Amino acid sequence: MAPLLEVQDLTTRFYTLDGIVHAVNGISYTVEEGDTLGIVGESGCGKSVSVLSVMGLIPEPPGKIAAGQVLYKGQDLLQLDRKQMERIRGKEIAMVFQDPMTSLNPVLTIGRQISESLIVHLGMGQEEARRRSVELLDMVGIPQAVDRYSDYPHQFSGGMRQRAMIAMALACSPNIFIADEPTTALDVTIQAQIIDLVKTLRDQLGMAVIWITHDLGIIAGLAEKVLVMYAGFFVERGSVDDIYGDPRHPYTLALLKSVPRVDRTSKERLAVISGLPPDLLGLPPGCPFAPRCTYAVEQCRKENPCLEPIGFGHEIACWVDVTTGRER
Amino acid sequence: MRGNQVLVKTESLKKHFPITRGIIFQQQVGSVRAVDGVTLHIYRGETLGLVGESGCGKTTAGCTILQLYRPTSGRVIFDGTDLTILKGEPLRDMRRRMQMIFQDPYASLNPRMTIARIISEPLRAHKLTSGKEQVDRVQELLRLVHLNPRFINRYPHEFSGGQRQRIGVARALASNPEFIVCDEPISALDVSIQAQIVNLLEDLQDKFGLTYMFIAHDLSMVRHICDRVAVMYLGKIVELAIKDELYDHPLHPYTQALMSAVPVPDPVVERERKRIILEGDVPSPIDPPPGCRFSTRCPVAREECFHQVPPWRDVGGDHFVACHED
Numbered sequence: 001m002a003p004l005l006e007v008q009d010l011t012t013r014f015y016t017l018d019g020i021v022h023a024v025n026g027i028s029y030t031v032e033e034g035d036t037l038g039i040v041g042e043s044g045c046g047k048s049v050s051v052l053s054v055m056g057l058i059p060e061p062p063g064k065i066a067a068g069q070v071l072y073k074g075q076d077l078l079q080l081d082r083k084q085m086e087r088i089r090g091k092e093i094a095m096v097f098q099d100p101m102t103s104l105n106p107v108l109t110i111g112r113q114i115s116e117s118l119i120v121h122l123g124m125g126q127e128e129a130r131r132r133s134v135e136l137l138d139m140v141g142i143p144q145a146v147d148r149y150s151d152y153p154h155q156f157s158g159g160m161r162q163r164a165m166i167a168m169a170l171a172c173s174p175n176i177f178i179a180d181e182p183t184t185a186l187d188v189t190i191q192a193q194i195i196d197l198v199k200t201l202r203d204q205l206g207m208a209v210i211w212i213t214h215d216l217g218i219i220a221g222l223a224e225k226v227l228v229m230y231a232g233f234f235v236e237r238g239s240v241d242d243i244y245g246d247p248r249h250p251y252t253l254a255l256l257k258s259v260p261r262v263d264r265t266s267k268e269r270l271a272v273i274s275g276l277p278p279d280l281l282g283l284p285p286g287c288p289f290a291p292r293c294t295y296a297v298e299q300c301r302k303e304n305p306c307l308e309p310i311g312f313g314h315e316i317a318c319w320v321d322v323t324t325g326r327e328r
Numbered sequence: 329m330r331g332n333q334v335l336v337k338t339e340s341l342k343k344h345f346p347i348t349r350g351i352i353f354q355q356q357v358g359s360v361r362a363v364d365g366v367t368l369h370i371y372r373g374e375t376l377g378l379v380g381e382s383g384c385g386k387t388t389a390g391c392t393i394l395q396l397y398r399p400t401s402g403r404v405i406f407d408g409t410d411l412t413i414l415k416g417e418p419l420r421d422m423r424r425r426m427q428m429i430f431q432d433p434y435a436s437l438n439p440r441m442t443i444a445r446i447i448s449e450p451l452r453a454h455k456l457t458s459g460k461e462q463v464d465r466v467q468e469l470l471r472l473v474h475l476n477p478r479f480i481n482r483y484p485h486e487f488s489g490g491q492r493q494r495i496g497v498a499r500a501l502a503s504n505p506e507f508i509v510c511d512e513p514i515s516a517l518d519v520s521i522q523a524q525i526v527n528l529l530e531d532l533q534d535k536f537g538l539t540y541m542f543i544a545h546d547l548s549m550v551r552h553i554c555d556r557v558a559v560m561y562l563g564k565i566v567e568l569a570i571k572d573e574l575y576d577h578p579l580h581p582y583t584q585a586l587m588s589a590v591p592v593p594d595p596v597v598e599r600e601r602k603r604i605i606l607e608g609d610v611p612s613p614i615d616p617p618p619g620c621r622f623s624t625r626c627p628v629a630r631e632e633c634f635h636q637v638p639p640w641r642d643v644g645g646d647h648f649v650a651c652h653e654d
Contacts, residue, residue, distance in 0.1 A: 042518045143608070157609045187381040187545065189606045192589035196605050214519055217548075217591030221598035240595045258523040260552035262590040263597060265572050269530070270523035270552065276488055277518065 002074045004208055005031040005054070005093075005176055010068035012046075012053045015061060021280045023049040025232040026067070031176060036202065036209045038223030038240070040216060040255075042277055046232035047212045048098075051178050055095055056085045072176075091121040094169035098181040100161035104153040110137070110164050111149035117171045136167040140197060159190035163197070170201065177202070178210045183218070195222060216259060220244055225313075228252045231278045231288035234307060238314035248323075249316045250295045287319070295320045297327055335372040335539050336393065336507060340365045341402035343385075343392045347614065361613050362388040364563035365402070367640070370507075375533065375540040377554035377571070379547055379586070381610055385563045386543045387431075390509040393541070394426055395419065406507070424454045427500040431512040433492035437484040443470075443495055444480040450503040469498040473528060490521035497528065507539045515546065526553055547590045551575055556646070559583045562621040563613055565640075569647035579649045582622045620652065628653060 008028050014021040024046045031037055041047050052058050054070050056077060070077040077088065097103040105113060114136060115129035124132065130149070137145035140163040153161055162182055169177060179198065183191035195218065202209050211222055219226055219240065226243040228236040228251065236249035247253045257271035275292040278284070284291060290300040299319045307315040321328045344359040362385045370376045378386050391397045393404050395411050404411045411422060427450070430436035437446055447466045451457050457465050467477035473494040484492055493513060500508050510529065514522040526549065532538060544550050550557055551571055558568040559582065567580040578584045585604040592598055606625050611617055617624050623633040630652065638650045 042520060159609055188547070188589040189381060189585060190609070192603055192605055195591075196603065215591065216519075216593035217598075220593050220595045221591050221601075244593060244595050255519060256593060258520055259593060260548045261592055261594070262548040262551055262575065262587065263592050265575070266552060269527055272523045272527060273520035274524075276490070277520070 002071070003030040004033050004035075004073065006069075006071040007050075007054060008069045008071070010050065010053055010070065011066045012049050012058060012063060013066050014063050016281075019281045022283060023063075023232055023280055024053060027229075027232075027234050029227060029234070029237075031208045031210065033175070033208055034202075034206050035225065036211065036223045038219035038226045039210065039212045039229055040214065040219055040226060041229035042214055044277055044280070045229045046280070047229055048180050049232075050229070051095065051180060051210060051212060055089055055093060055178070056080070057089075057095075087121070090117050090169075090174070091172045092174055093176040093178065094172070094174040095178040095180065096162070096165045096169050096182045098184055100158060100165050100182075100185065101153075103165060104161060106153050109150050109152055110156065111151075114164070114168045114171055117168065121172045132171070133167075136171055137164070139201075140164070140167045140170075141193070142167075158186055159193065162186060162190075162194055166194070166197065166201075170205070173205060174207060176208045176210065178212075180212045181214070184213070184215075191218075198222075216244075216256060228255075231283060232280060233288060233304075233317065235289065235318070236316045237307060238311075242311065242314040246311075246314075248310060248314070248321075249318050250293045250320070250322055251289050253322060254294075287317075295322055295325060299327060333372045334369045335407055336370040336541075337405040338366055338368055338393060339403045339405070340367055341389070341392060341404060342366075342400045343388050343397055344400045358614055361563050361616060363392055363399075364613075364616070366560075366563075366565055368558055368565060368568060370539060370541060371555075372506075372539055373533075373537050374555040375542050375553055377550040377557035378541060378543045378560060379545060379550055379557060380560035381586075382545065383610055383613070384560045385613070386560055387511055389560065390428070390511050390541060390543050394428055394509055395423070396428070420454070424450075424456075424503045425505050426507040426509070427503065427505040429493075429496050429500045429508060429510045429513045432516050433489055433496055434516070436496055437492055439484055442481050442483060446484070446495060447480075447499045447502055450499060454503050456503060465502070466498075469501055472501065472532070473498045488521075489517050490524055493517060493525050494528065497525075497532070501532065501536075504536075505538070507541070509541045509543065511543045512545070513542075514549065515544065522549070529553070547575075547586065559586065562610060562616050564621055564650065565648075566622065566651070567647075567649045570645070573645060573647055579643065579647070579653075580622075580651050581626050581628055581653070585627075620650075 009026045010024055011026050012024040039047050053065055111133050114133040118124045118129040118132055134145045134149055142148050142163055183194050223240050226240050227234050230251050236252045254273045273292055278288050286301040287304050290296045305317045305319050307317045309315050319327055342365055343363040344361050346356045347358040348354040349357045366389055380386050392399050399412055444466050447469055448462050451462055466480055470477045475494050514525050542554055554571050557571050557574050558565050561582050567583045578587055585606045588604045608625055611624055619635045620633045620638050623629045633652055638652045640650050642648055
C-alpha cells in the first residue's frame with residue numbers, strides 16, 4: 001500500500017532581486033498513518049518552506065517549486081489546480097502556524113472562523129456548524145466554549161488563540177496535522193498544555209503529525225522519527241532514539257551539545273558552533289555545513305554528500321565517521 | 329567567583345502602573361501591579377537568575393532596580409546607597425555602575441547610528457572619554473566581544489543577530505559597570521548562536537568580576553549560567569534558592585510545574601518524566617487573586633491559600649519559599 005504522504009525530491013526556490021534563494025534542496029520523506037515526524041533545524045534552514053510547499057502555499061512568484069513530487073494517497077498534489085487543492089487543504093491536511101496573533105483574522109469571531117471550514121468542506125448548515133465548533137472549542141480545552149464562540153481573537157490569550165487554531169485545523173478530522181513551531185511564541189507551561197493536547201488528539205483521532213521546531217527537547221518527547229535539516233537539506237534521519245542516543249552527523253552532534261539540560265547541572269562551557277548559518281543565496285560547493293564543521297576534511301569542500309544508510313532506518317549525509325573522525 | 333558581600337538589595341519593591349480614564353480630568357481607575365513587593369539580594373560577582381512566564385513582571389523588576397522606572401514604593405540599595413531617594417547628578421553617577429543588555433538586538437540599536445556612536449554613547453553621557461581616546465576605547469570594547477575593530481563605522485543592519493547582541497554587550501560594558509541586568513539576551517537568537525553569547529557573558533564575568541541579573545524564560549539556560557535563581561509569579565517572588573537546590577528540590581508548586589514543563593532533549597528521560605500541566609493562564613495583574621497569587625492554578629491549593637498571603641519562609645541552606653504547604 002502506498003504511504004499516506006510521500007514527498008520526493010522536493011526542491012523549492014525563490015527568485016529574488018538579489019539572486020536565487022535555494023530554500024529547499026531535494027528532500028524526500030514519507031509519512032505513514034499515525035506517524036509522528038519531527039523536523040528540527042535552525043531558523044532559515046527551510047523547515048517552514050518545505051511544509052508550505054506540501055500545502056501548496058508558496059507564493060508564486062517569487063517562489064517556485066522547481067522539482068519533485070508530493071504524493072498524497074498516490075496523488076501528486078503539485079499537479080492539482082487551485083480548486084482541487086482547496087478541497088485537500090484544511091480537510092485532508094491541516095496546518096497550524098507559528099504565530100497565533102497573525103494567523104487569525106482579527107475582524108471575524110473565533111466561532112465564525114472555525115465554522116467556515118465546516119461549512120465549506122463538509123457542507124454543514126449554519127446551526128450544525130455552530131454546534132460542532134463549540135464541541136471543538138470544548139475539546140481543545142477552551143472554558144465556557146458556548147460563550148467564547150462569539151469572541152474575537154483579541155479577547156483570547158496567546159495560548160487560547162493557539163488552541164483555537166488547533167480546533168480550526170482539526171475541524172474536518174484531517175489525516176495529516178502539520179504544526180509549524182506552534183509553541184515558539186508561548187510560555188513553557190502553555191507549551192506543555194498544547195503538546196499534551198496534540199498527543200491526546202493524535203492518539204484519539206489516529207492522525208499523522210508533522211511537527212516542526214528548533215527545540216530539540218520538544219521532539220524528544222513527541223516524535224518517533226526525526227529529520228534534521230540544514231540549509232535546505234536533510235543531514236540526518238532516524239528514529240528518535242537514534243538521533244538523541246547515537247547522533248552521527250556533526251551538525252546534530254553540535255546542536256545537541258550546545259543546549260544545556262534542565263535536568264542536570266554542568267560545570268562545562270557550552271559547546272559552540274562557530275560561524276553563522278549559511279546564506280541560502282549562495283551555498284558553498286560541497287557540504288553546506290563544512291565551513292562550520294570541526295570534522296571537515298578535503299572531500300567535504302568538494303562534494304555534497306547524499307543521505308546514506310548507516311543503520312536500520314538511520315541515515316546521514318556526511319563524508320566523515322564522527323566516531324573515528326576519519327572518512328567513511 | 330561569588331563573594332558574600334551584597335551588591336544589590338531590594339526591599340519590598342513595588343511598581344504599579346496607573347490605569348486612567350478621561351481626557352482632561354484623568355481619574356485613576358486602577359493599577360497594573362507589575363512588581364508587587366519584591367525583596368531579594370544579589371551578591372557581588374554572582375549571577376542571579378529571574379525566571380517566570382511572560383507578563384509576570386520580570387523585565388519591570390529589572391528596570392525598576394536600575395531606576396529606569398522609579399518605584400511606587402520600596403527601596404533599592406546598591407553598594408550601600410539607597411537609589412530610590414537619589415536624583416540628578418548623584419543618581420547619574422550611580423547609573424554609570426549599572427547597565428542593561430536588552431532582549432531584542434534588532435530593536436535596541438538605533439539604525440541611524442554607527443557602531444562607534446552606539447557603543448560610545450555611555451562614554452559621552454557620563455563624560456568619561458573623548459576624542460582619540462574614545463575611538464581607542466570603542467575598538468578595545470569591540471575586541472572584547474570578539475568583533476573586528478574595523479567595524480566601527482558600520483551600521484547595525486550590516487550585522488547578524490548574534491553580532492548585534494555582541495554590540496549590545498559592548499555598549500553595556502563601555503562605562504565599566506559592576507552590575508548588568510541581562511534581559512532575555514539570547515531568546516531572540518538561533519540555537520547555535522545562543523551558546524556563543526552565553527560563553528561570552530561568562531568570560532566577561534570572570535575577567536571583570538561582573539555581577540549579573542539574568543532575566544530569562546529558558547530554564548535550561550538559566551540552570552547553566554546562574555548561581556542562584558528566583559522564580560517570579562504575577563509580580564511576586566515565590567521561590568529563591570541556589571540553582572541545583574532549586575532545580576533538584578523545588579518546593580513551590582509553581583516552580584515544580586515550571587520545571588516539569590521544560591522538555592529535555594533525551595527521549596529516554598522524556599518517556600519517564602511526569603508533567604504537571606497547569607490549567608488556564610496567568611491571571612491579570614490588574615486584579616490579582618487575594619491570598620496566594622498562584623492559588624487559582626495551584627494543584628494543591630487549600631482553603632487558606634485563597635485568603636491568606638503566604639509568608640516568605642527560610643527553609644535553610646539559602647532556600648526561601650512563599651507557600652503555605654510545608
